[in-house]
Amino acid sequence: MSPDPTTSPTAEVDGLRARLRALSRIADLGQGRLDEPVLARIQSTLATATARLGHGTSHTVVALAGATGSGKSSLFNAITGTEWATTGIRRPTTSSPLAAVYGDGAGPLLDWLEIPNRQRHEGGSLEGLVLLDLPDHDSKVTAHRAEVDRLVAVVDVFGWVVDPQKYADAALHEGYLRQFGRHGAVTMVLLNQIDRLDAEARAGTIAHLGALLAEDGLGEVRVLPTSAVTGEGVDALRRELAARVAERRAIVTRIDADLDWLATDLTASLSGLADRTVSASAREQVVIAATEAAGGSQLEAAVAGSYRHRGSLAVGWPLLRWIRKTRPDPLARLGLGTRRPIETGGIKDGVAVRRTAISADPLAVARLDEAMRHLSQDVTRGLPETARRRLESVIESTRDELPESLDEAAGRTDLHLEPPRWWAVLGTVQWVVAAGLIVGLIWVLALWGLAWFQFPPPPRVQWRGFPVQSLLALGGLILGPLLATIGRRLTAVGGARRGRQARASLSEHVAGVIDEDVVLTVTSELGELSELRRALARL
Ligand SMILES: Nc1nc2c(ncn2[C@@H]2O[C@H](COP(=O)(O)OP(=O)(O)O)[C@@H](O)[C@H]2O)c(=O)[nH]1
Numbered sequence: 001m002s003p004d005p006t007t008s009p010t011a012e013v014d015g016l017r018a019r020l021r022a023l024s025r026i027a028d029l030g031q032g033r034l035d036e037p038v039l040a041r042i043q044s045t046l047a048t049a050t051a052r053l054g055h056g057t058s059h060t061v062v063a064l065a066g067a068t069g070s071g072k073s074s075l076f077n078a079i080t081g082t083e084w085a086t087t088g089i090r091r092p093t094t095s096s097p098l099a100a101v102y103g104d105g106a107g108p109l110l111d112w113l114e115i116p117n118r119q120r121h122e123g124g125s126l127e128g129l130v131l132l133d134l135p136d137h138d139s140k141v142t143a144h145r146a147e148v149d150r151l152v153a154v155v156d157v158f159g160w161v162v163d164p165q166k167y168a169d170a171a172l173h174e175g176y177l178r179q180f181g182r183h184g185a186v187t188m189v190l191l192n193q194i195d196r197l198d199a200e201a202r203a204g205t206i207a208h209l210g211a212l213l214a215e216d217g218l219g220e221v222r223v224l225p226t227s228a229v230t231g232e233g234v235d236a237l238r239r240e241l242a243a244r245v246a247e248r249r250a251i252v253t254r255i256d257a258d259l260d261w262l263a264t265d266l267t268a269s270l271s272g273l274a275d276r277t278v279s280a281s282a283r284e285q286v287v288i289a290a291t292e293a294a295g296g297s298q299l300e301a302a303v304a305g306s307y308r309h310r311g312s313l314a315v316g317w318p319l320l321r322w323i324r325k326t327r328p329d330p331l332a333r334l335g336l337g338t339r340r341p342i343e344t345g346g347i348k349d350g351v352a353v354r355r356t357a358i359s360a361d362p363l364a365v366a367r368l369d370e371a372m373r374h375l376s377q378d379v380t381r382g383l384p385e386t387a388r389r390r391l392e393s394v395i396e397s398t399r400d401e402l403p404e405s406l407d408e409a410a411g412r413t414d415l416h417l418e419p420p421r422w423w424a425v426l427g428t429v430q431w432v433v434a435a436g437l438i439v440g441l442i443w444v445l446a447l448w449g450l451a452w453f454q455f456p457p458p459p460r461v462q463w464r465g466f467p468v469q470s471l472l473a474l475g476g477l478i479l480g481p482l483l484a485t486i487g488r489r490l491t492a493v494g495g496a497r498r499g500r501q502a503r504a505s506l507s508e509h510v511a512g513v514i515d516e517d518v519v520l521t522v523t524s525e526l527g528e529l530s531e532l533r534r535a536l537a538r539l
């Protein structure tokens, strides 16, 4: 049998499957991001639709539903031409649904519907119809109402049976019809017991019922008058059923309507999910605060101090350098500096990592927390509750990992410790000047000793009339400290500059850490939210 294109809406089923894929994506992405009841509704809609589609479009399930005594069971009997369904006002007996099945192969579908009471009929014009007689939706027995709700959620076509007395019942309109306001194309409204009304009352009742339906959103639904007692309208009802069954479109239409309903509600509750990014200013604030928390100021001061320390060892007055040597290098106290072996660190991703001894300043840590909070608020503003909480916890977990990464960044910082060339030049000059001083002093002492022992004085060595040994000694005494002072000034300026450079280098590494650990993680979570929104658009 080749499928007839008019009775086998393959394209529509394909379209529906695409929507269900989008819904499945929403269900996946919605884990932990959508509110629990919303997610539960998505999952049950998805499961029901997928399972129903799995049973194919060759059967159409029509449920006769309505209030006690409206005549569901009587109509069921009238349509099927049997007395199978028990009817009666005093003993409203339909406690579990009955199924009249036209044609073969509906077994698995009815198993899935959990309806054991089945009655098989020859196919004929109703081939493919599965007609259900449901319990009363207004039954005092909770189990009956639950059964109605369970089946109303899964059947393909609603056949609401009302009678002239109770057709305006709020329990029906507010409890069911309004909810299924998008399901007009799969809704039939049967005004039963029409034999109880005269011609005039009929027109008025049908008009009033039509108005009520319009209020429910079901303006396009035409009311079908029937009487299970006189048989009036039953043939028209059978023809209507035959047409719907032949179309084989009700399943797709019903599920499409379910998805429309869900999509509208989701769109409303996820309206705050607009695309967003980590703003440049929020990131910048975190980088600045994190640089400080990673010891930016301590590092800058220590590099400047270390430079001055080493500068004074290189170009200070040689006779006083030993005093300097007794003081520690400020960088060594931070666990940084070139000569320090990588002893206290570890291996991460195959790279040796230095652990610094920088102890984070509590104020800087508090500022970092604040900057992270600001980033969090900035990026979560207006998000639905669950998505917001999840993003907040993602950001908190990146915050928890920052101290270690920041310390690594500090360990990788370029400290700009290479000594400048002028240190070597000035250092050499200092040694020459110091040597002159020493030679001059020894010379003066020697002359003084010779005079004391009353030796004849050696020939004078003079330069422009001044004794050379005195010039050497005095010159060394004045020039040495003078050069040391000049060297110290220059070193202080260079040290300050190198301190700033080291801080800038730290800031770069910190920015790398923030981008990788925070911005990337947050952006990827934001990407999931955008994807959720796009899947919703596809739905
Ligand atoms: N006059 C009249 N009575 C009906 C009609 N349909 C059902 N009834 C009666 O209404 C009562 C309830 O019918 P039933 O089919 O059990 O209603 P259900 O509770 O909706 O299943 C029974 O006494 C029926 O005989 C109808 O079209 N006209």
Ligand SMILES: [Mg+2]
Pocket: 072, 073, 074, 086, 087, 092, 093, 094, 134, 135
């Ligand atoms: Mg009944």
